[in-house]
Amino acid sequence: MKNIIFSLPIIFLLLAGISVGEDNDHIFGRPIDRKLLGLKKEKLSHFKFYWHDVISGPKPTSIMVVPPVSNTTFFGSVTMIDNPLTLGPNLTSKLVGRAQGFYALASQQDIGLLMLMNFVFVEGKYNGSTLTVLGRNSVMSAVREMSVTGGSGLFRFARGYVQAKTNWFDVKSGDATVEYNVYVFHY
Template identity: 40%
Template sequence: MENKFTSFLVLLLCFVINLVNSEYYHSESIVSMAPHNSVAHLHFYYFDIHTGNNPSAIVVAQANQTTLSPTFGNVYAIDNPLREGPEETSKIIGNAQGLYVSSSQNKDDVTLTMYVDYAFTYGEFDGSSISIISRNPVKEHTRELTVVGGRGKFRMAVGFAEIRTHFLNVTTGDGIIEYNVTLFYY
């Protein structure tokens, strides 16, 4: 009985010491209780192109049955360029590779579920990437996606991406999306 009580006291003491030693980071009022020691803010544009001779997003599977939404169940494979600016001539700083699924049955609601690795090939974070697995309700003006990991300088990253549609052709599906990403990493 005494060993259990002693173990409990040691755990409680460790918890209290951790709370007392937690640091406050003043970067947009972020309180950190995790051992991440670096914060990065990234800004780039994601080009999702479905048309032309060299599309960067293509349908690789689709549902067999008709639903209210004509795209529900479509699976897209992507290799989308990431650029410094919204112009097609802007410098490419990386690419986003992965999949997204049209996941809403409602024809008035376009929602994608994304499983994407954003790899950077230029600048300070060359050779590093972040992974986003999140729901993307496309019709909302500003959306927030979850960063669930990374590699290279972003190993063990967590964070979020605030995204906005810069351009969208609703007929073709071609779009340019602005990303503002906040990352916590080691």
């Protein structure tokens, strides 16, 4: 009886070792060769286009979904966007994509936006590919810089930055056109 009681913990440990053994079908993380995903040499690309924030008129592309708590800086307001991206500064210029996401006024001291948007491209070989932009947009600065945090399609594993520069702003309507220069590493 003494031998059986002494042997039971050893038997349990052996059984536990069998069930906890290495199971290659259920590995949480492992390195892989990038060629398995079709990734070739990484390249750096530059894109320039114009972002149109249309708040006024019968077909706005930006809609405030949360009103501000302050009328001075509009702190707290959230605006959903589906803004056209065009090749030139005119809204009638060739459409190359859309900026879909939101911006929120996140500063109590100045007009500082938190921006999160996907650039969804519809032009040429980039059709269907996206870039994700996240960052602070200090609207009153001449040039603002935000991060490219990822992408899809031809922009898988993308990283980089954008520079935004106001091209035109209508104080009365709130409509704006912003020039975007995008610098992005991708495969």
